[in-house]
Every structure is written in structure tokens, then in C-alpha cells.
Amino acid sequence: MIPLSHYLLLSAIIFGLGVVGVIISRNLIKLLMSVELMLNAANLVFITFARWYGDPGVHIFVFIVFVVAAAEAAVGLSLVIAVFRRKESVDVDILRLLKG
């Protein structure tokens, strides 16, 4: 059996890549996809510990994270469409209405 720390380290790497993607990407769609990457890293930790402690109830929380990810993608992408309709672009740098 593969040690627990390998799975957790893989999840940490994917989460870190998601953080990097959220900060450096200028495209709103890519930014949303990096958030999905971070949600997947969290899911991997859930599944790993479900197997580790032999508790199938944890799988329900992964199921709920799926639903939250779907909701986040739907609302986020409709925001992207609304931004594109107004500004003709999905660049995060043009959204400076709140910058003061």
C-alpha cells in the first residue's frame, strides 16, 4: 500500500499549482479553472482519509464538494459572460471598478 503522505503531498502540489494559477492568470476562465484545481486537491485529501480510516461517510462530503463546484462553475461562468458582454474582454486587469 502506498504511504499516506504520498497522497497528501500530491494533493498539496495540486493545491499549490491552483494557488499559483489563481494569482498569475489574467484570463477569468483560467482563474476559475485554477479554483477547480484547488477543489480537486481537497477532494483527494477527503478520499485518502476515507480509505485510511475506513469510513465511507467521507465520500458524501466529496459528493457535496462536487455539487458546490458545479454551482461555483455555473455562477462564475455566468459572471464571466456578464463581464464579457459589458467590457468585450475577460482580462482580470480591466476590472478595476473597486480599485478606487
Next chain:
Amino acid sequence: MDAIVFWIAAGVAVAAAVNLIIQARPINSVLSLVVVLFALAVIYLQLSAEFIAALQIIIYAGAIMVLFLFVVMLLNLKQGDEEGRRGVLHSFGLLLGGAILLEISIVIRLFVPSAIHPGAQAITSNFGSVGQIGRLLFDDYLLPFELTSILLLITVAGALVLAAGRREERE
């Protein structure tokens, strides 16, 4: 054999995740994310989470990613000046990502037990099967399950309101 499958899946997942970030075109990023999801589904199967692995492919790769693809195709994005004038933010992002990775690795090293938990051996053959998860979902976790349906209902309304725009803009 177990280890080989894990290392291949993990390598593919990390490589595709890096590719997601560095690709300039959004469509390439969407397809990279699909690859990440498939690689993670393999790892879920290894951790005997069969139902979740199937859901990962059907819902995540099949439905959510198609939503992303539709929006990417719908918007017909112009190829802008992708790089440049963000040098500070690039290094800050890499620094923050590296710091988070380092922090989590230290926590894993210090606090994660290396001995195998007795629960890991005690799992039955139907662990993570559709029947078991379904029984839990409609019995012990019925309230969270019902709450997700309300979340989805609100999402439908919110997405419609946001994407449809105001009436005078549409005409």
C-alpha cells in the same frame, strides 16, 4: 503494480496541472483540466472510491468541463497580450504557491502518522460502492443531500439572472 499506477497517475496529474497554468489559450487549459480529472479518478479508484471515481468522470469531466468549453467557445476571445507587465505578480504567485507547498509538506512530515491505521485494514469489499454510498446518502446524510438540491436551485436562478443581462441591454 500499485505503486506504478500511482506514480503514473500522479505524474500525469501534476504535468497537466502545470500545463493548465502555462497555456495561453483557454481551450488548452480546459482540456488539461480534463486530463487532471481523469488522472485523479484513477487515484480515487486505487483508494477504492469507485462511485466517486465514476462521478468524477461523469459530472466533473463530463458536465462541468463541457460548461467551461461552451463558455470558451461562446465568448470568441481575442488573443491578447498574454504575458508582460505582470512580472511582480508572477514571482509573487510562485512564491506563495511554493510557501503553501512547503508549509503543507512540513505539516505532513511532522503530524501524519506512518503506521497503518486499523480502520484501513478493516474495510469490507463493498467499501465505496454505489450501494453503500447511496444508503449513507439517503439515510445518515439526508439533510445535507437535500440542502445541496436547494443550492442547485438557487444556482440555476442566479446563473439565469446573471447571464441573461438586463432587458434594455438585450434589445
